[in-house]
Amino acid sequence: DAGVIQSPRHEVTEMGQEVTLRCKPISGHDYLFWYRQTMMRGLELLIYFNNNVPIDDSGMPEDRFSAKMPNASFSTLKIQPSEPRDSAVYFCASSLSGAPDLTQYFGPGTRLTVL
Amino acid sequence: RKEVEQDPGPFNVPEGATVAFNCTYSNSASQSFFWYRQDCRKEPKLLMSVYSSGNEDGRFTAQLNRASQYISLLIRDSKLSDSATYLCVVNLRSEAAGNKLTFGGGTRVLVKP
Numbered sequence: 001d002a003g004v005i006q007s008p009r010h011e012v013t014e015m016g017q018e019v020t021l022r023c024k025p026i027s028g029h030d031y032l033f034w035y036r037q038t039m040m041r042g043l044e045l046l047i048y049f050n051n052n053v054p055i056d057d058s059g060m061p062e063d064r065f066s067a068k069m070p071n072a073s074f075s076t077l078k079i080q081p082s083e084p085r086d087s088a089v090y091f092c093a094s095s096l097s098g099a100p101d102l103t104q105y106f107g108p109g110t111r112l113t114v115l
Numbered sequence: 116r117k118e119v120e121q122d123p124g125p126f127n128v129p130e131g132a133t134v135a136f137n138c139t140y141s142n143s144a145s146q147s148f149f150w151y152r153q154d155c156r157k158e159p160k161l162l163m164s165v166y167s168s169g170n171e172d173g174r175f176t177a178q179l180n181r182a183s184q185y186i187s188l189l190i191r192d193s194k195l196s197d198s199a200t201y202l203c204v205v206n207l208r209s210e211a212a213g214n215k216l217t218f219g220g221g222t223r224v225l226v227k228p
């Protein structure tokens with residue numbers, strides 16, 4: 001398996017622009033998580049899905065952030081409009097319910113810079 | 116108060132030495148515990164689970180103290196390749212929580228020759 005795939009790997013944009021991050025989870029996994037990581041705040045859970053349904057979006061910072069999972073093999077995280085404080089590494093992770101270690105497999109991340 | 120707290124470090128460790136560090140968690144209902152490792156500019160990866168009786172994986176030993184609500188990680192005979200950030204992770208093991216994991220801020224370890 002190719003693991004969790006994220007695109008793009010790097011994104012540089014200007015304040016006010018729309019940014020869309022993409023994630024393909026490991027095939028067969030039924031949980032998908034979006035995280036944001038910064039030096040100041042560490043790894044923060046933004047939202048997670050189970051069987052394509054959003055379960056907990058309490059970590060989404062504000063209405064500028066939205067996430068969708070239209071099917072089991074694809075999810076997007078959208079920021080509109082983007083702001084410099086959104087600059088961070090965004091990770092997508094997936095896991096399988098019932099797995100003994102609840103292991104989350106992370107993608108390589110998208111490094112977002114908002115100028 | 117954060118749900119999972121760790122000393123951010125860095126812990127500067129001579130190669131071959133032993134290093135140990137803890138993490139505390141606030142929710143006494145937490146049921147599952149893990150250590151993840153994150154290399155610089157890479158994604159986090161599971162290092163090991165932490166069992167109630169304590170467990171070893173090679174040079175790594177993890178311990179759980181439910182009464183005091185902390186877990187620990189000990190690294191023996193440190194290698195240069197052990198330099199990384201170690202993330203403490205907990206799960207409630209409840210139906211509501213599902214597979215949701217709560218991550219600590221990480222402890223940075225630097226092993227030097």
